[in-house]
Amino acid sequence: MGKTRKPRGRRSSGEKFAAFLLASVMIVVGTTIVMFSCDKLKERKAVTSRFRESMDEAARYAASGHWNAAASAYERALECKPGDRMVLDKLASAKTQVSKLVDIHSSDGEKMLAAGDWRAAILSLGKALSLGATDQAVLEGLERAKAGEKRRQVAMNLEQAGIQWVDIPGGSFVMGSPTGPADAKPAHRVAIKPFQMARTEVTFKQYRACVEAKACAPPHVADSQCFIWNGSEWARAQLAASFQADDQPAVCVDWAQAKAFSEWVGGRLPTEAEWEYAARSAGKVSTYPWGDEPPSCERAVMNHGAPGCGRNSTWPVCSKPKGNTRQGLCDTAGNAWEWTQDWYRDTYTGAAGDGSAWEGPGSSHRAYRGGSWLFDATWAQTRWRNGFDGSPTNDTGLRPVRPAR
Numbered sequence: 001m002g003k004t005r006k007p008r009g010r011r012s013s014g015e016k017f018a019a020f021l022l023a024s025v026m027i028v029v030g031t032t033i034v035m036f037s038c039d040k041l042k043e044r045k046a047v048t049s050r051f052r053e054s055m056d057e058a059a060r061y062a063a064s065g066h067w068n069a070a071a072s073a074y075e076r077a078l079e080c081k082p083g084d085r086m087v088l089d090k091l092a093s094a095k096t097q098v099s100k101l102v103d104i105h106s107s108d109g110e111k112m113l114a115a116g117d118w119r120a121a122i123l124s125l126g127k128a129l130s131l132g133a134t135d136q137a138v139l140e141g142l143e144r145a146k147a148g149e150k151r152r153q154v155a156m157n158l159e160q161a162g163i164q165w166v167d168i169p170g171g172s173f174v175m176g177s178p179t180g181p182a183d184a185k186p187a188h189r190v191a192i193k194p195f196q197m198a199r200t201e202v203t204f205k206q207y208r209a210c211v212e213a214k215a216c217a218p219p220h221v222a223d224s225q226c227f228i229w230n231g232s233e234w235a236r237a238q239l240a241a242s243f244q245a246d247d248q249p250a251v252c253v254d255w256a257q258a259k260a261f262s263e264w265v266g267g268r269l270p271t272e273a274e275w276e277y278a279a280r281s282a283g284k285v286s287t288y289p290w291g292d293e294p295p296s297c298e299r300a301v302m303n304h305g306a307p308g309c310g311r312n313s314t315w316p317v318c319s320k321p322k323g324n325t326r327q328g329l330c331d332t333a334g335n336a337w338e339w340t341q342d343w344y345r346d347t348y349t350g351a352a353g354d355g356s357a358w359e360g361p362g363s364s365h366r367a368y369r370g371g372s373w374l375f376d377a378t379w380a381q382t383r384w385r386n387g388f389d390g391s392p393t394n395d396t397g398l399r400p401v402r403p404a405r
Contacts, residue, residue: 054073055077057073058071061073062094067097067098068094071094074094098131098132101127102133105127106141109125109128116148118152121144122142122145125141125145126142129142154264154265157209163206165199165402166328167196168274170192170194170404171191172191172283173192173282173284174188175348175383181384182347183347184385189353190277190352190355192274196267196401196403198400201397201399202398203246203247204219204247204249207253210265216257219251220392224237224238227391229393229394234393239251239252240313242311243394247316249331250398251336251393251395252394253392258339267400268400268401270340270400270401272340272357275340276369278325279325279370280325280382281327288380290324299333300320300377300380301314301334301335302334302376302377302380307374308373314373317335318330332370334373334380335372336373337396338370338398340366341357341359342358342359342366343359343363343365344365344366344388345363365388371384
């Protein structure tokens with residue numbers, strides 16, 4: 001008797017869902033495998049392309065003698081094919097060439113240093129460093145060359161500007177006054193190191209040399225940015241031609257411009273202490289630069305009967321030699337105020353005793369000293385002070401200092 005076939009039962013809904021889920025997973029896995037294979041293929045092609053590009057680039061650099069760049073390109077090629085013997089050999093050859101170039105430029109730089117050709121030395125030693133030189137002698141040589149070039153440039157600037165330097169001996173003095181204005185108190189002792197100060201206030205001719213050298217911005221004589229006293233008030237305007245002769249003080253120069261010029265000639269702005277010490281003939285007890293004799297237009301350009309001793313402007317520098325200091329500085333009283341390095345404060349409380357500038361907080365004005373053609377004799381006294389926000393005026397100029405030689 002034959003076997004009867006057991007009828008197949010219908011699958012439950014759970015079994016159907018499991019079958020559907022399994023099929024879906026298999027599809028996803030299959031797709032992922034295909035995508036992964038494609039990504040790997042693309043990555044291999046990209047690596048091959050980068051390798052070829054790096055090698056071609058290295059070959060171009062090597063052909064033109066740019067061995068440092070060639071070595072960098074070979075190193076990028078090795079990132080694509082680590083350990084490739086051909087690339088390693090080419091990299092080693094490029095580095096050997098770089099080392100030879102370093103030696104050549106270092107040697108040339110030393111020769112230029114010995115000859116005093118600072119610019120050529122800077123160029124050669126700079127190339128050696130750019131190629132990876134690590135020898136301390138190369139670094140020191142480059143610094144010597146830069147210092148030598150700076151000295152050469154300053155000497156040229158001084159020749160162009162024609163600055164005459166006056167030796168100011170060191171010493172100590174009592175700065176300020178116990179009986180003078182409030183901002184000159186308290187009187188305090190200050191030690192001053194020897195230094196040199198320009199004999200005259202900087203003239204328009206001297207300042208123009210800095211402008212022509214592109215180291216200074218033009219004075220604000222024509223841009224209506226200079227504060228001009230018009231007889232009743234300060235207003236921004238153009239500077240009259242009567243102020244602008246070659247030998248007149250360079251006014252309408254702001255504080256930053258005064259600083260730039262001073263640095264261009266190898267110096268800096270004086271500190272207030274240095275300025276007062278120099279104006280008092282190296283710290284002598286005197287009311288004016290010339291001593292205690294009464295002020296007059298024979299000694300200073302000031303508002304004495306009329307502004308500018310009747311000219312209503314500055315005068316050529318050193319027009320009043322009777323008002324010189326004992327060291328021969330001209331116009332430290334009158335003609336033009338002179339910018340200093342210090343921020344202006346209305347007291348000397350806390351002032352340094354070493355003659356350094358006040359650079360701390362507490363003011364938005366820069367100190368300037370000496371009086372001007374517009375102010376009366378009171379302001380020409382060596383202890384009297386003033387301050388402004390650094391803007392240019394038609395009665396403010398500059399006089400640089402530098403370390404003693």
